[in-house]
Amino acid sequence: ILNVEQSPQSLHVQEGDSTNFTCSFPSSNFYALHWYRWETAKSPEALFVMTLNGDEKKKGRISATLNTKEGYSYLYIKGSQPEDSATYLCASKDTNAGKSTFGDGTTLTVKP
């Protein structure tokens, strides 16, 4: 994988459903993986910074895991709420001074 890829591109769920999305990134020269939530008309908001293989981070109903050996990260949302509707971006950084490469995002819509 040369780029950062996110799937699915979009997701529609009902309120209360749990959901998850995937971020795939180059596993060589891995340095850090960031997750952001970007709501319409707002700035991207940092969710997690993940650096170690096996990392698991949690923030309320949102959690994320990291596998640097195979180059993927999962983001989970438990019991989705309408306010979770946003585009979720991941970004991979490969060196301390390297650029962050963003995926195209997964757009989540939670219907009441």
Added chain:
Amino acid sequence: KAGVTQTPRYLIKTRGQQVTLSCSPISGHRSVSWYQQTPGQGLQFLFEYFSETQRNKGNFPGRFSGRQFSNSRSEMNVSTLELGDSALYLCASSLQQGRNYGYTFGSGTRLTVV
């Protein structure tokens, strides 16, 4: 504390002109990065500055340039504007460059080239 401030919020320029966008990072943040988002495209990395030095640059033509001042404020300049430069330009700041530091984004500057 104040967040990342980008000015102006909106800008309309004519093809061939040049433009300068400004970004004031969170107080104490020394790293500033710039990104471009065009319709249908994800965030494309432009450049990153740390302590007034450009540390990395994305794959953009030389018309795109930037700098960082001693107070960590950063400016981005685009010369000889083209219609394809119409985009949302986001600035993000970070306390340090290390792996454990995430970014805080500004609200962006929406540039329209006509």
